[in-house]
Structure formats: C-alpha cells, structure tokens
Amino acid sequence: MAVCARLCGVGQAGGCRRRAPVEEEEEEEVRAAQEAPRSLLQLPPEILVEIFSCLPGTQLPLLALVCRKFRQILSTDTIWRRRCRTEYGVHENLRKMEVTGVSCREVYVKLLHQYRDILGLWQPDLGPYGGLLNVVVDGLFIIGWMYLPPHDPHVDEPMRLKPVFRIHLMEKKTATVECMYGPKGPHNGQIQMVKKDEFCTKCLQTDYHRMSGGRQEEFRTWLRDDLGRTLDDIFHEHMQELILMKFIYICQYDNCLTYRRIYHPPSRPDDLVKPGFFKGTYGSHGLEIVMLSFHGMTAKATKITGDPNVPAGQPTLEVDLTRPMRLPSIEQLRNFSELSRLVLDIRDLISREQRLAGGVEDAGSSSRAEPAQAPSLVASAEESAANGPDASENGEQQPQDLQQFVLPEEVMARNGEYPRSCRVCFYGTGLIAGHGFSSPERTPGLFILFDDNRFGFIWLELKSFSLYSRMTDKFQNSQPPAPEAFDEMLRAMQLWTT
Structure with missing residues (x-):
C-alpha cells in the first residue's frame, strides 16, 4: 500500500484509486470458475477420450454404466488401443485388425483380459x-x-x-x-x-x-x-x-x-549375484534348468527340469554363504585329495558347531569352544600373498579380486571350456539319489562363482563338475506378489514331483 501511495500521490487515509492486484486475481478466478464445466459431461469428447485412455481397462466397463455419452465415447478404439499397449505390451499396428473386422476393444476384452x-x-x-x-x-x-x-x-x-x-x-x-x-x-x-x-x-x-x-x-x-x-x-x-x-x-x-505357476526369484541389494534361471550340465542326464535364489545366508539352486534320479522341484544345491573358501595354489588345486580335504574340513567344523550348539560335548576337546566365525568374502592381502601372485597359467595378470581356478585332474567335466578364474568359493552340498529318487542324501561340494552369469559346483562324492550359465531372457508377469509367495511356491514344488 505504501508503494501504491507513492504512485497515486495519496496516503492511506485518502484511499487508493488503483485496484489491488490481489483483488483482480480473485475476480478472474471467480469468473473462470463460473465459465468452467461443472461435470465431466461438459468436457469435449476428445478430452474425455484422453482421460478414459489413462484408466485401467478393468474400470472402463463400470464407467460405461454412468450414462449414454460415456458409453458412446468408450466405443472409441483409441482408448482400447492404448490399454492394449500399456497393460499388455502389444506393439503391433492394431489398425490392421480392422481388416478382419476385429476391434481393439475385442482384442482387449476377448483375448488379453480373458487369458x-x-x-x-x-x-x-x-x-x-x-x-x-x-x-x-x-x-x-x-x-x-x-x-x-x-x-x-x-x-x-x-x-x-x-x-x-x-x-x-x-x-x-x-x-x-x-x-x-x-x-x-x-x-x-x-x-x-x-x-x-x-x-x-x-x-x-x-x-x-x-x-x-x-x-x-x-x-x-x-x-x-x-x-x-x-x-x-x-x-x-x-x-x-x-x-x-x-x-x-x-x-x-x-x-x-x-x-503350475512358478515365480522368478526376488532380488535383494545384498544378494551375491542377481538371482534367476540357469542351465547347467548334469552328468549323463545332459543339460537341465535350475533356479538360483537367496534365503538369508543360504543360496539354493532348485531344479526346474529334472531327471529320473533327482526330479524337478528339488533343491539340487544348497550353498552356505557363511563359509567362503580361499582356493589353494594351482598346483595344489590340481590334486583332488587336497581340495577334498579342504571341503571336508569345513564339513567337520560345521558338524562340531552343530553338536556344540545342541549341548553335546566334542569328544576331542576338553572344554566347549566358541563357534568359528565366518571369514570375510574378500581375502586379506596376507592370504593373497600366501597363495602366490595373481597370474594365470600363461603369465597374464589377473585382477586382485579374482582367484585362479582349475579343475582337479580326477574330476570329470562334460564341458572343458570353463573359466580359469573365479570371484569367490563357498562350501555347499548337492542332492544325489538313486533311480526314482530313492535314498536321497546331501553330499558335500564346492560352489564356485565365476562371474555375474556363471557358477559351478564340484561334487566330491561323484568327482564331477557342473557348469551353469544364466538364461538372459526377459520374463514378464513372473514376479511374486510377496516374498512369502515365492517361499510357499518352493515348498509346493518339492511336493509336486514326490
């Protein structure tokens, strides 16, 4: 008002001949409100088409019951074309459907929505x-x-x-x-x-x-x-x-x-790698599909395709992520007995800890010991130095976070083209059984993570090696509605084939 007084040459007491901007804005708002349509029915048809195109297709039949105008507008194929693309990813030129006399609405209602x-x-x-x-x-x-x-x-x-x-x-x-x-x-x-x-x-x-x-x-x-x-x-x-x-x-x-429906395993930020589906070698049974998922500090590979010994739906591999293993030198790793000793030592350690946790005294110890702490996933500098320089067999330098890897000479592998370095290894168990899933048991082995898309498993008892490679397909409509739904599905899968 002080600025207005200077411009008009009068003080506050004399009044102001200039209307305040705020009063002008208020009058414009009132006038606009009076001129605006008071309901959706007053909007132009092209605006209604745009609005209805943004609504879920399942809600449109209810909207058609409101009035005749809405029902007429909802017969516009533009609305249903957008719903087909948005909800179901139909990227084909839907206009060519007009040649056969089938509308986009019929594609949505009688095909996409129905199935x-x-x-x-x-x-x-x-x-x-x-x-x-x-x-x-x-x-x-x-x-x-x-x-x-x-x-x-x-x-x-x-x-x-x-x-x-x-x-x-x-x-x-x-x-x-x-x-x-x-x-x-x-x-x-x-x-x-x-x-x-x-x-x-x-x-x-x-x-x-x-x-x-x-x-x-x-x-x-x-x-x-x-x-x-x-x-x-x-x-x-x-x-x-x-x-x-x-x-x-x-x-x-x-x-x-x-x-029966199955889900893609859910992913968490702290997972070792991205979970998903992998194909891998299974001895004389050829290649099979497994699903890698993470459950706290345990990783599981569940069989999606199976064989007469271990059927589909069974957890073929279970990996203890609290038991990382540092591989020995290449010369020692070639010796199956050395690798077997390292794996079986961890198995015995786990067995002792389980007995101690259950209150059973270990016969070889005079007092109860604390359970061993799991080592870090990343080897220390001292461990790396003790295992020799990070160099491959042909002298090429390897990244420090990779370990050299070679299969022991006694281990059978159907595919000799496996990676010669890995990120980390863990103690794990594999499921073996007789024909018809008779006498199933878990046998110790070594889980090897090569990279984001490949891992392997050495079956100690079978002296065989399985190599797995990720399926890179994009699976839509496969995410579980909740983590509990995925766990429930895994339990149900084990019952389907037993």
Whole structure:
C-alpha cells in the first residue's frame, strides 16, 4: 500500500484509486470458475477420450454404466488401443485388425483380459522331468513357449524355444486356442483354468501329432529336437529312463497336461549375484534348468527340469554363504585329495558347531569352544600373498579380486571350456539319489562363482563338475506378489514331483 501511495500521490487515509492486484486475481478466478464445466459431461469428447485412455481397462466397463455419452465415447478404439499397449505390451499396428473386422476393444476384452491369468512362468506336470513354460503376449497372439536347454554340453548357448499353444482373434470374434505340436501345423486345442495358479491344456486333434513312421519316428524326433539326443545314447545309458521318457512323451501331447505357476526369484541389494534361471550340465542326464535364489545366508539352486534320479522341484544345491573358501595354489588345486580335504574340513567344523550348539560335548576337546566365525568374502592381502601372485597359467595378470581356478585332474567335466578364474568359493552340498529318487542324501561340494552369469559346483562324492550359465531372457508377469509367495511356491514344488 505504501508503494501504491507513492504512485497515486495519496496516503492511506485518502484511499487508493488503483485496484489491488490481489483483488483482480480473485475476480478472474471467480469468473473462470463460473465459465468452467461443472461435470465431466461438459468436457469435449476428445478430452474425455484422453482421460478414459489413462484408466485401467478393468474400470472402463463400470464407467460405461454412468450414462449414454460415456458409453458412446468408450466405443472409441483409441482408448482400447492404448490399454492394449500399456497393460499388455502389444506393439503391433492394431489398425490392421480392422481388416478382419476385429476391434481393439475385442482384442482387449476377448483375448488379453480373458487369458490374463495364464501369462507368466509355469512348470508342466511331466513327472520327474518338469520344464519351463513362458506364456507371453507375442504380437496379436498369446503364445506358450517351452524353454529347452541348449544341446549338451554347450551351456553358454541361448535357450531353444518351442511353441506349445497359441491363442488369437484373427478369424473369429471369439478367442481360438490352437495346439502347436506335431508335423501338420496348428490345430484345435483347449485351455482351462483349473484353479488359481494352475491351468491345463488339451489337444482336440491328436491325429495331427502322428508321423508317417509311427510312434518310433515320433519318439526319435522328440529325442532329437527336444533333448538333442539319439535313441542309441539313451539306450546305452538308462534303459529304465527310456521307458519312462516314452510314457511321459505320449502323455505330454495326447492327453491333458497340467501347468503350475512358478515365480522368478526376488532380488535383494545384498544378494551375491542377481538371482534367476540357469542351465547347467548334469552328468549323463545332459543339460537341465535350475533356479538360483537367496534365503538369508543360504543360496539354493532348485531344479526346474529334472531327471529320473533327482526330479524337478528339488533343491539340487544348497550353498552356505557363511563359509567362503580361499582356493589353494594351482598346483595344489590340481590334486583332488587336497581340495577334498579342504571341503571336508569345513564339513567337520560345521558338524562340531552343530553338536556344540545342541549341548553335546566334542569328544576331542576338553572344554566347549566358541563357534568359528565366518571369514570375510574378500581375502586379506596376507592370504593373497600366501597363495602366490595373481597370474594365470600363461603369465597374464589377473585382477586382485579374482582367484585362479582349475579343475582337479580326477574330476570329470562334460564341458572343458570353463573359466580359469573365479570371484569367490563357498562350501555347499548337492542332492544325489538313486533311480526314482530313492535314498536321497546331501553330499558335500564346492560352489564356485565365476562371474555375474556363471557358477559351478564340484561334487566330491561323484568327482564331477557342473557348469551353469544364466538364461538372459526377459520374463514378464513372473514376479511374486510377496516374498512369502515365492517361499510357499518352493515348498509346493518339492511336493509336486514326490
């Protein structure tokens, strides 16, 4: 007001002939409020289309019940095109659907929304063999891709994908399910949700699976394409396995097949590496898929695909992250007896600590000792110096945080192309069993973390080495709703195949 008085030449008592800016703003706000629409119904249609396009598709049917205008606007394909892209990642040109007379709304309602519950990762009920199925929106289709490991022993090669079924709206205004197995092309199939997180598929034209050479040719083709093996390979290794595989093969494609949902393991900032799915070598059983997950100070590798000895769903490896091991020199590491001694010493130490914790006195000690503290994950400078310079066999310098690695001469490996350095090693146990999962037991071994995408395990009792390589596929709709849901899934998986 003082500034206003100087400009107008009058004081406060004489009044001010200039209107205050605040009063002008208030009048403009009142006038704008009077002119603004008092409800959504007064907004232009193009504004309503933009607003409705931002709402979840599941809420739009309720919005259509409000009034006739809303119902008319919700018939605009622009709204449903955006929902298809935003919620389900459909990046195809949906305008070409107009050629077939199918609208984006029908794609959303009759295809994407109707089958939304089967999107994600699943494990088929194939006895001990299991498997990994990824159901995704692929263009204008929903496709179930079965993941097959690379041919043994090439663990670093990408996974092989095989379509099991597909769903589309290309020809009809109702979703069409097609079975993709067999040499004669897609044919009629059926999908049914059995219960939450479980569905089944059924082929309605199994004659499309038949080959001119009969069952024997079908089985040989399955062995070659799906497993990368020949009939002679299987026959010479496991006759009983051959019979079981043939039984499962027939049931897999000619009868109803049940799938149960599995989740991608959750990740935490303090995990040793990013959890996920890996493919690895399993002796005479070829390559199998495992899922690496972390549970406090324990890491687990759960079998997604299995074999007649240890079925899918079982924790094939358990790693004690409180027991890191510093490898000896290369010369000592070549000696299996030296490596075995180091691993078994840790096993005995754990056994003594468990007895002490249970109140049982160790026969070799006169007083109760404190449990040994786990060493640091990073070796000290003294340890590194004691193990010699960080140099590879050909004289190349290695980073200080890496340890030299070589397999002991007595250890069998199906793939000789393993890394020659590793980040850290831990004590762990592996699950072994007889045929039919008889007499299962955990045997000690050495877990080797090579890098972010590869790890290995030396089975002491079997004198064999398994190498694992990460699956780099992007899995959508696979995250567990809560950590408890993932743990519950792991417990359920062990029951599915036992």
